[in-house]
Amino acid sequence: MNLATVDEILDRCKRKKSALIGILQDIQAEYNYLPKEALLRVRESLNIPLTQIYGIASFYKSFSLRPRGKYIVNVCLGTACHVRGAVRILEEVERDLGIKSGQTTKDSNFTLETVNCLGACALGPLMVVNEQYYGKMTPGKAKKALRNYRGQNK
Amino acid sequence: MKKIKTPQDLENLRRSLREGHDLNKLCVAICGGTGCRAYACEKVIDAFKEEIRKQKLDAKVDLRTTGCHGFCERGPLVVVHPKRIFYQHVEPDDVAEIVSETVVKNNVIDRLLYRDPGTGKKIKYEDEIPFYRKQKRLIFGNNGKIDPTSISDYILLGGYSSLSKVLFSMSPEEVIEEITEAGLRGRGGGGFPTGRKWYYCRKVPGDVKYVVCNADEGDPGAYMDRSLLEGNPHSVLEGMIIGAYAIGAEEGYIYVRNEYPLAVNNIKAALKQAAEYGFLRENILNSGFNFTIQINRGGGAFVCGESTALMASLEGKVGEPRAKHIHTVESGLWERPTDLNNVETWANVPLIIAKGADWYSKIGTEESKGTKIFSLVGKIENTGLVEVPMGITLKEIIYGIGGGIPQGKKFKAVQTGGPSGGCVPEKLIDLPVDFEELTRVGSMMGSGGMIVMDEDTCMVDVAKYFLSFLQDESCGKCTSCREGIKRMLQILTRITQGKGGEGDIELLEELSEVVAGTSLCALGGTAVNPVLSTIRYFRDEYEAHIKDKKCPAKVCKDLITYSIDREKCKGCLVCKKLCPEQAIEGERKEPHHIDQAKCIKCGLCLDSCKFGAIIVS
Numbered sequence: 001m002n003l004a005t006v007d008e009i010l011d012r013c014k015r016k017k018s019a020l021i022g023i024l025q026d027i028q029a030e031y032n033y034l035p036k037e038a039l040l041r042v043r044e045s046l047n048i049p050l051t052q053i054y055g056i057a058s059f060y061k062s063f064s065l066r067p068r069g070k071y072i073v074n075v076c077l078g079t080a081c082h083v084r085g086a087v088r089i090l091e092e093v094e095r096d097l098g099i100k101s102g103q104t105t106k107d108s109n110f111t112l113e114t115v116n117c118l119g120a121c122a123l124g125p126l127m128v129v130n131e132q133y134y135g136k137m138t139p140g141k142a143k144k145a146l147r148n149y150r151g152q153n154k
Numbered sequence: 155m156k157k158i159k160t161p162q163d164l165e166n167l168r169r170s171l172r173e174g175h176d177l178n179k180l181c182v183a184i185c186g187g188t189g190c191r192a193y194a195c196e197k198v199i200d201a202f203k204e205e206i207r208k209q210k211l212d213a214k215v216d217l218r219t220t221g222c223h224g225f226c227e228r229g230p231l232v233v234v235h236p237k238r239i240f241y242q243h244v245e246p247d248d249v250a251e252i253v254s255e256t257v258v259k260n261n262v263i264d265r266l267l268y269r270d271p272g273t274g275k276k277i278k279y280e281d282e283i284p285f286y287r288k289q290k291r292l293i294f295g296n297n298g299k300i301d302p303t304s305i306s307d308y309i310l311l312g313g314y315s316s317l318s319k320v321l322f323s324m325s326p327e328e329v330i331e332e333i334t335e336a337g338l339r340g341r342g343g344g345g346f347p348t349g350r351k352w353y354y355c356r357k358v359p360g361d362v363k364y365v366v367c368n369a370d371e372g373d374p375g376a377y378m379d380r381s382l383l384e385g386n387p388h389s390v391l392e393g394m395i396i397g398a399y400a401i402g403a404e405e406g407y408i409y410v411r412n413e414y415p416l417a418v419n420n421i422k423a424a425l426k427q428a429a430e431y432g433f434l435r436e437n438i439l440n441s442g443f444n445f446t447i448q449i450n451r452g453g454g455a456f457v458c459g460e461s462t463a464l465m466a467s468l469e470g471k472v473g474e475p476r477a478k479h480i481h482t483v484e485s486g487l488w489e490r491p492t493d494l495n496n497v498e499t500w501a502n503v504p505l506i507i508a509k510g511a512d513w514y515s516k517i518g519t520e521e522s523k524g525t526k527i528f529s530l531v532g533k534i535e536n537t538g539l540v541e542v543p544m545g546i547t548l549k550e551i552i553y554g555i556g557g558g559i560p561q562g563k564k565f566k567a568v569q570t571g572g573p574s575g576g577c578v579p580e581k582l583i584d585l586p587v588d589f590e591e592l593t594r595v596g597s598m599m600g601s602g603g604m605i606v607m608d609e610d611t612c613m614v615d616v617a618k619y620f621l622s623f624l625q626d627e628s629c630g631k632c633t634s635c636r637e638g639i640k641r642m643l644q645i646l647t648r649i650t651q652g653k654g655g656e657g658d659i660e661l662l663e664e665l666s667e668v669v670a671g672t673s674l675c676a677l678g679g680t681a682v683n684p685v686l687s688t689i690r691y692f693r694d695e696y697e698a699h700i701k702d703k704k705c706p707a708k709v710c711k712d713l714i715t716y717s718i719d720r721e722k723c724k725g726c727l728v729c730k731k732l733c734p735e736q737a738i739e740g741e742r743k744e745p746h747h748i749d750q751a752k753c754i755k756c757g758l759c760l761d762s763c764k765f766g767a768i769i770v771s
Binding site: 016017018019020021022024025055056059060061062063077078079080082083084085088091092095115116117118119120121122123124126133135138139140143 | 188189192193194226227229371372373374375376377380381412413414450451452453454455456467468469470471472473529531532533537538569572603605607611616619620623627629732734756757758761762
């Protein structure tokens with residue numbers, strides 16, 4: 001694994017210990033998850049124990065220690081979406097993709113995640129695939145929307 | 155840009171901007187907030203650029219992408235100035251017509267106008283739409299008037315004049331006095347008097363002090379802070395600089411959710427501009443006062459909205475709160491005196507300085523001054539952000555501004571204050587909304603989320619939803635919060651599965667007392683509010699689940715069944731094909747039937763049936 005990018009990120013943050021969260025965010029933005037090799041390099045460079053880095057990476061919801069899929073499917077579970085039936089959307093997506101929230105499909109095509117609120121409540125229930133928003137979802141519409149991404153992969 | 159060095163320079167700049175600004179010039183303002191972007195408003199913006207170029211109107215017409223206008227329900231929104239003609243749900247295909255007809259010929263396009271559901275009449279102008287007309291948009295109103303990436307737009311509307319005023323004509327003590335007199339209270343939830351916080355922080359000895367902007371807006375259903383940062387970032391910066399001057403801080407931090415990329419971008423751009431113009435960094439406006447601001451992105455932990463957890467996170471640590479026997483104004487970030495205020499609180503500051511404490515304190519109620527921005531969401535006709543004076547009734551917000559409940563359903567409750575708040579029932583609809591009143595009825599102001607619920611919302615399920623949220627978000631430090639919430643959630647889950655028993659409600663109440671009384675921070679301290687408030691006002695619903703094994707709102711899966719009305723079913727096969735469990739039987743043109751043993755109650759049939767033949771009982 002080429003760690004030049006990790007070094008660049010560390011340099012940009014001036015190798016400050018207090019910048020740890022920001023460093024991990026930039027690494028995740030680069031690799032879509034936090035690769036072990038990258039975390040070992042952070043440990044070396046900042047001279048902090050790996051347990052501390054693991055503590056941060058597992059505490060904050062935005063970090064993933066496992067590789068994520070090509071498409072990140074995010075089902076919003078904010079209160080507004082909840083009262084409009086978001087749970088049924090999530091259940092349908094779980095069934096359709098054959099994975100639970102937090103998991104990635106075997107073909108690495110989809111990762112299913114949930115988010116506490118995206119602040120686009122007028123569109124609730126809301127599903128987001130990568131950057132694309134799907135508003136006013138029903139279980140059926142969600143299933144249909146996911147078909148678009150299966151097609152692209154074939 | 156040459157740095158602005160004196161208050162006079164700033165006024166000269168403002169004058170020249172005003173002279174160059176023709177109030178009657180045509181301008182197409184398109185809402186570019188996150189909500190409208192989710193409706194793909196960028197395609198509308200591109201279409202306008204192309205059309206204006208094509209019709210060679212560049213010199214005659216300005217195109218402005220603004221921050222959130224608030225009326226998210228109707229996006230993408232377009233307002234044609236100077237007349238403020240308001241178009242809703244604008245598609246890229248509508249753009250050529252808007253340019254040819256409205257911009258060029260001044261004709262209004264009827265089909266794109268807002269229709270008042272009450273009177274049935276079409277409304278042409280933004281200010282006449284009841285959603286806007288009944289608000290008091292002091293903080294949020296400029297969002298629609300400025301391009302958030304342009305500091306000139308902000309200066310044109312009087313921006314940074316309050317900063318210049320405090321630096322050259324007010325002592326730090328006088329600034330604190332003014333904020334105290336105004337009666338401003340923290341908009342993030344606590345409602346602590348801002349002036350008093352500043353006073354303590356100034357008084358504490360220390361060479362290095364910090365100010366922090368809490369933009370870790372974690373309450374689900376609340377997005378006013380994001381919209382302020384996105385739509386009017388300089389107003390927040392100006393507030394922070396004034397606060398830093400009053401307290402005696404030279405460094406500031408903005409802790410913003412990483413899930414808000416547009417807000418992060420706009421605030422970054424604003425910081426850069428403010429520094430170029432001389433409103434930040436060394437020797438601001440030649441006053442001798444120095445102040446810098448750094449942006450930190452949050453990691454997605456709800457508990458980091460709590461001040462001590464947020465400060466731990468700023469230091470690069472796990473966001474666990476600490477006991478506050480020593481307040482953060484004495485020992486906060488890096489153990490230095492630190493003043494933390496929420497985005498909306500900061501945005502109020504320049505307004506108070508500009509208009510004066512006397513003027514400001516006349517708005518609102520005895521104890522709660524000014525306005526508050528609420529995000530009105532859930533089962534409501536007009537989803538959006540609304541700014542109203544403190545003391546307005548819930549009824550006025552939900553019916554007057556929000557347009558009531560969709561599809562003629564019955565209003566049941568409104569949830570305020572996020573996971574720390576509670577549910578206010580229909581019978582209290584005339585409640586005036588301010589800090590005290592909401593607390594009195596068992597809820598709280600919180601950051602201003604208002605989630606409207608109708609007859610189809612199960613209150614036991616809502617309580618379960620919040621506890622499940624809080625179980626995930628509890629940092630785990632206090633046993634009572636970590637384990638107590640988990641046990642309460644188990645009981646609630648049991649109840650929603652029809653397995654509840656005699657004494658469960660009392661057990662929930664007893665556990666609530668322990669969790670609230672023995673947790674360090676507000677997350678645990680208020681976690682029980684959604685449970686207690688729903689028990690207080692909707693005890694009969696709990697009892698229906700426990701005693702009758704019924705969910706009156708027909709939400710809890712284990713307590714409902716799906717069946718098909720043989721009279722209404724046309725035998726179209728749609729639901730049969732969709733059913734993931736092959737639980738639906740029946741031939742074409744013959745009434746179908748659901749095999750209860752196979753049915754998983756996913757609701758796909760209910761959504762797909764065009765004949766209303768699916769019965770939930």
